[in-house]
Amino acid sequence: MAVINEQGLQQIAEIIKQHQMLAGAMLPILHAIQNSVAFIPDNAMPLIAKALNVSRAEVHGVVSFYHHFRTEKPGNHVIEVCRGESCQAMGSRTLERAIKSKLAIDYHQTSSDQQYTLEPVYCLGNCACSPAIRIGDDIHGEVDPGKFEQILDALTTYSLELK
Amino acid sequence: MSRKIYLSLDTTARSRGTDLVAAQVEKKLKAQPELNGKLIRNGSRGMFWLEPLLEISTPKGRVAYGPVAASDVSAILNQQCFDDVIEHPLCLGFTEQLPWLKSQQRLTFARVGVIDPVDVEDYINHDGFVGLTNALAKTAQQLVDQVKESGLRGRGGAAFPTGIKWQTVLDEPEQQKYIVCNADEGDSGTFADRMLMEGDPFVLIEGMIIAGLSVGANQGYIYLRSEYPQAHHILKLAIKNAEKAGYLGQNIAGSQHHFALEVRLGAGAYICGEETSLLESLEGKRGLVRAKPPLPAIEGLFGQPTVVNNVISLASVPYILTHGGAKYRDYGMGRSRGTLPVQLAGNIAQGGLVELAFGISLNQLLQQYGNGTKSKRAMSSIQVGGPLGAYLPSEQWDTPLDYEAFSSIGAVLGHGGIVVFDDTVDMAAQARFAMEFCEVESCGKCTPCRIGAVRGVEVIDKLLAGNNSEAQRQDHLSLLHDLCDTMEFGSLCAMGGMTPFPVRSALKYFPDHFVTPPLNHEDQVND
Numbered sequence: 187m188a189v190i191n192e193q194g195l196q197q198i199a200e201i202i203k204q205h206q207m208l209a210g211a212m213l214p215i216l217h218a219i220q221n222s223v224a225f226i227p228d229n230a231m232p233l234i235a236k237a238l239n240v241s242r243a244e245v246h247g248v249v250s251f252y253h254h255f256r257t258e259k260p261g262n263h264v265i266e267v268c269r270g271e272s273c274q275a276m277g278s279r280t281l282e283r284a285i286k287s288k289l290a291i292d293y294h295q296t297s298s299d300q301q302y303t304l305e306p307v308y309c310l311g312n313c314a315c316s317p318a319i320r321i322g323d324d325i326h327g328e329v330d331p332g333k334f335e336q337i338l339d340a341l342t343t344y345s346l347e348l349k
Numbered sequence: 350m351s352r353k354i355y356l357s358l359d360t361t362a363r364s365r366g367t368d369l370v371a372a373q374v375e376k377k378l379k380a381q382p383e384l385n386g387k388l389i390r391n392g393s394r395g396m397f398w399l400e401p402l403l404e405i406s407t408p409k410g411r412v413a414y415g416p417v418a419a420s421d422v423s424a425i426l427n428q429q430c431f432d433d434v435i436e437h438p439l440c441l442g443f444t445e446q447l448p449w450l451k452s453q454q455r456l457t458f459a460r461v462g463v464i465d466p467v468d469v470e471d472y473i474n475h476d477g478f479v480g481l482t483n484a485l486a487k488t489a490q491q492l493v494d495q496v497k498e499s500g501l502r503g504r505g506g507a508a509f510p511t512g513i514k515w516q517t518v519l520d521e522p523e524q525q526k527y528i529v530c531n532a533d534e535g536d537s538g539t540f541a542d543r544m545l546m547e548g549d550p551f552v553l554i555e556g557m558i559i560a561g562l563s564v565g566a567n568q569g570y571i572y573l574r575s576e577y578p579q580a581h582h583i584l585k586l587a588i589k590n591a592e593k594a595g596y597l598g599q600n601i602a603g604s605q606h607h608f609a610l611e612v613r614l615g616a617g618a619y620i621c622g623e624e625t626s627l628l629e630s631l632e633g634k635r636g637l638v639r640a641k642p643p644l645p646a647i648e649g650l651f652g653q654p655t656v657v658n659n660v661i662s663l664a665s666v667p668y669i670l671t672h673g674g675a676k677y678r679d680y681g682m683g684r685s686r687g688t689l690p691v692q693l694a695g696n697i698a699q700g701g702l703v704e705l706a707f708g709i710s711l712n713q714l715l716q717q718y719g720n721g722t723k724s725k726r727a728m729s730s731i732q733v734g735g736p737l738g739a740y741l742p743s744e745q746w747d748t749p750l751d752y753e754a755f756s757s758i759g760a761v762l763g764h765g766g767i768v769v770f771d772d773t774v775d776m777a778a779q780a781r782f783a784m785e786f787c788e789v790e791s792c793g794k795c796t797p798c799r800i801g802a803v804r805g806v807e808v809i810d811k812l813l814a815g816n817n818s819e820a821q822r823q824d825h826l827s828l829l830h831d832l833c834d835t836m837e838f839g840s841l842c843a844m845g846g847m848t849p850f851p852v853r854s855a856l857k858y859f860p861d862h863f864v865t866p867p868l869n870h871e872d873q874v875n876d
Contacts, residue, residue, distance in 0.1 A: 209651065210613070212633025217575075217614055238633070251635040251792075252616035254575050270537025271732055274782070275695035275770045276723065308619055308736075308786065310576050311540040312361050313768070314397040314693065314700030323578040327364035 187257040190227035197222060198230045206237045212248055216255055225256045253305075260303035261296045263341055265289075266320040270309040273317035277330065281317050282306075284331035288338070301342075351387035352431045353406040354378075357462065359393035359547050360579045361540065365416065367401040373419040374403075377426050384426060392548015394462035395702030396449060404444055405430050413444040449718060454680060455704045456668045456688050457661060461548035467586045469594040472551040478596065480670030484559045485604050492563040493519055496666065498674030500686030505531055505622070505659030506734060506763035507843075508685075508752045514656060517646035518564040521654040526566035528557050529631065529650060529657045532573040532580070533615050533622040536735025538694040538766030542660035544702055545690075546573070546580040549664075550587035554610060556663035558601060559670055560656055561608045569610040570650070572627050575617055584612045619736075619790040623842050624657040626792060637794045638842045659764070661690060682708035685751045695732075695768035696722045711746040711767070719769070726771040730859065732779075734763025736786050737847035739854035740770075740779065761850065776859035781809045783851040791844055798845025801836040805852070808832065812863060826863075829856070 190198070198219055205215045215234055219226055231245045238245075249255045267282050286292055289302050296303040312318035315327030319334070326337055356371045357363070371388060378386045394402060399415035403425065412434050414425055421439060429435050434442055441447060455461075464471040472478070484492055497512030518526060530553065534542040546553060557569045573581055588610055591597045599607050613631055615621050621630045625639035628650050649655025665687065669677045678686045685707035691714060693700050698720040705714070711731065722728055730740045739760035741748070748754050755762045770779075784805030791798045811817070812825040833849035840846040856863060 210631050210633040213613065213616060213630065217616070244634075247635050248633070252618050254615075254617035268537075271736060271779070271782070272538045272694040272766075272768045274779070275768055275774070279778075307576060307617070308790065309535055309537045309539075310360075311534060311543040312364055313538045313540055313695065313766070314697075314702075315361050315364055316695060318364065320576070325360050325364050325579075327361060 187228040188225060188259055189229045190223060194223055194227065195229060195233070198227070199233055202233055202237045211238060212240075212245075213252075216249065216252075220255060225259050228257065258296070261299075261301050263301060263321055264303045264305060266305045266307040266310070267293075268308070268310050268312070268316070268318045268320075269306045270313070270316075272309075272313035276316040276328075278317035281319075281329060281331060281334065285319075285334055288331075288334065351385050354386050354388050354426070355391050355404040355406070355411070356388060356401060357393040357548075358390040358466075358579070358583075359400075359462075359544060360577070361397050361544075362393045362400040362402070363579070365397065365400040366418070369419045370401045370403065370417050370422060373422040374426065377422055381426075384428070384431075386426065386431070389465050391464060392461040392466055393544060393702075394444065394450060395458070395544060396447070396699070397701045398699050399441070407431055407433055409433060409443065410446075411444045413441040413447065414439045415441060449699070452717070453704050454688050454706050456677070456680070457552070457665045458545065458549070458690055458702065458704045459668075460552065461544060461702075464549065466548055466550055466583055467590055469551065469590050469596070472549075476671060477551055477667075478555055478602070480667035481555050481558055481596070481602060483670050484562050485602060485606070489519055489563050489565060492559065492670070495669055495674040496563070499665075499669045499677040500674075500681070500684070501662060501665055501669065501677065502685070502752070503659055504661035504665070504689070504764065506536070506761065508762075511658060511662050514646055514658070515560065515563050517644065518566070518654045518656050521647060523565060525568070525651075525653045526564055527650045527653055527655040528560045528564070528566045528569040528663075529624075529628070529655055530557055530569065530571040530660055530663055531622065531624060531627055531657055532571050532577075532660050533627060534577075534660070534764065535574060535619040535622045536737075536764050536766050538732065538768035539692050539735060539764045540694075541690040541692050541702060541765060543577050543580050545660055545664055546577070547583050550584050551591065552664045552667055553660055554587060554591050554597065556666040557610060558596065558608045559666050560658065560663060562606060564654070564656055566654075566656065567607045567609065569608060570631060571610070571612045572615060572621070572631055573612055574615045574621075581612065581614065588612065618792075619786075620792045620842075620844055623844065626842075627657065628655065635792070637792045638844075640841060661764075680706035682706075682749065682751050683753055685753070689750060689762070689765050691750065691765045691767060693719055693767055693769070696724055696728075696771045697769045698723050705750075707751050708749050710749050711741070714750070714767075715746070715769070722769060722771045724771050724773075726773065728769055729772040730770045730774055730776060730779075732768040732770070732851065733766070734761040735766050736783060737761070737843060737850055738763050738766075739850045740776065740858065741854070742858035745858075759850065759854065761847070776855040776862040777809070777813055780852045780855040780863075781806060781813070783848055783855075784809060787844060787848040795839070795841040795845065797836045797839035798841070798848070801832055801840075801845060802848065805829070805832055805836075805848070809852075826856075 787802035
């Protein structure tokens with residue numbers, strides 16, 4: 187499990203302070219941390235445990251239970267591929283093989299250039315336009331291997347604004 | 350007054366490119382201020398094959414154009430388009446007259462795709478908060494009686510009578526009580542909750558306030574799945590606007606009642622759609638299923654009496670309080686009263702949302718609304734009710750949409766998701782996936798589910814290995830059936846208890862898929 191530096195820890199302490207008074211604050215805190223630093227650092231768990239008056243084991247238990255929370259720094263783009271039945275009916279098994287082969291990684295892995303992390307997801311609610319993938323907060327529908335390559339190209343092309 | 354143009358901000362509509370079209374519309378309106386047009390981003394009508402659907406308000410009603418590309422915008426937007434239907438290849442005529450939409454009975458989805466989802470005033474102009482106003486003049490018991498009279502049953506899938514659940518919470522002595530909305534819509538093939546939250550969040554908020562008045566609760570939580578970022582964004586905005594307008598917080602709508610509402614995000618665990626697991630998660634714990642009793646209605650969130658209802662159940666309540674329980678009950682058949690928002694998904698040409706009274710058969714529904722498969726091949730198998738629902742062969746497609754009718758053939762209607770597969774489907778692979786899904790998503794608390802799913806995948810792999818003698822094959826099959834029994838009768842909740850449904854139906858109705866598997870079994874599917 188990965189850790190974060192002192193500056194990151196201070197940032198996390200601040201996040202915990204902002205949320206700890208909520209009823210059932212654990213998930214809101216974990217979401218806020220992951221949104222801020224992209225993962226739940228190992229050395230943040232004692233801080234959460236102390237703030238919520240639970241054991242470190244309990245914090246670890248919650249983090250490890252939910253698929254959404256990760257304990258390693260992900261790549262710049264997290265690509266989630268839907269494995270639900272609706273997407274299967276529209277060729278997602280072929281798509282997931284093509285994506286794995288294109289990125290040369292399997293699920294739960296990050297590409298060696300730290301660009302992409304690949305995760306399975308069970309339904310994005312885009313089932314009228316299957317198969318679907320999610321990158322960041324963008325959901326793409328009717329994806330086939332060709333469309334995936336275009337999406338990938340768009341991700342790596344930066345538009346420069348000239349002033 | 351400016352003239353209105355509508356484009357959807359629904360997740361699926363956006364996945365088909367409405368944002369690009371919207372940018373083009375804004376550009377055009379800026380370049381031609383004399384058009385005096387205003388773009389409104391609303392929910393989707395649910396005709397997803399027509400998205401991006403551009404609608405233009407005219408004195409005769411809204412005119413629809415679709416599917417529109419950014420390059421079409423310039424030709425559509427002119428002075429004439431605000432007066433009437435115009436000559437254009439993408440012009441579909443008046444939206445409300447489209448047969449696909451006109452033939453539906455949209456009670457719960459009446460405003461979805463019509464109003465600006467985060468504009469309180471627009472909501473009120475479309476009969477919003479009428480149910481709440483009526484509710485404020487009634488006693489808690491009268492409210493519960495209205496819901497009982499409507500015959501509303503839980504739309505999440507379990508179909509438990511909503512009024513009875515509310516009565517249980519109302520009957521608990523006065524104390525801190527909660528309303529929890531289950532918006533963890535995890536079933537593949539379902540998106541009705543998402544569409545509603547993105548298209549008309551106020552109707553859900555209104556339903557939750559009425560639920561609060563009915564049982565004496567002043568705090569609500571919407572437990573939303575993290576896979577729905579757009580719904581999250583819209584809900585937060587809608588709650589803020591409802592607070593500003595005095596419909597949430599202290600003294601709602603000028604009354605003596607208080608109701609606070611918060612959205613909480615799940616974290617990618619399918620099991621948290623199970624109500625007790627959801628409550629554990631809201632409390633900040635691992636989403637382990639609780640043994641019942643005690644019922645959540647008696648000891649729910651933080652040990653307090655709690656109403657846990659699905660999004661559509663709660664969003665149906667304002668209609669009931671506006672028009673009366675009897676009016677809602679007039680729709681439907683048998684013990685399934687009211688309407689069901691059906692979601693057409695998978696390999697289907699016209700995927701989308703169809704809200705109809707219970708009673709229409711699957712066949713009629715597909716013929717009238719589905720327009721065949723997207724792949725143009727024959728339909729072969731339909732999974733209804735999510736990953737824990739049975740696969741139905743064609744001989745069962747005349748089953749009416751009714752909880753009891755589905756139950757009598759060993760299937761479930763669930764949350765109304767209908768996933769169509771064409772004749773290239775490999776049902777053995779689908780059965781294996783059902784077990785695999787259970788393995789990934791089991792909370793791990795009870796053994797039949799946690800271990801059963803793992804063994805299920807193993808035994809299906811052995812069955813399909815292709816090197817079995819007939820005796821070995823029979824052994825594997827009987828083991829699989831035995832395992833299904835153990836899971837069905839021994840599991841704590843529906844996760845392990847219903848995983849056998851898709852497996853058994855695949856075995857029973859598609860036995861030849863399990864006989865001589867091709868060598869590259871996995872590769873066969875959908876290639």
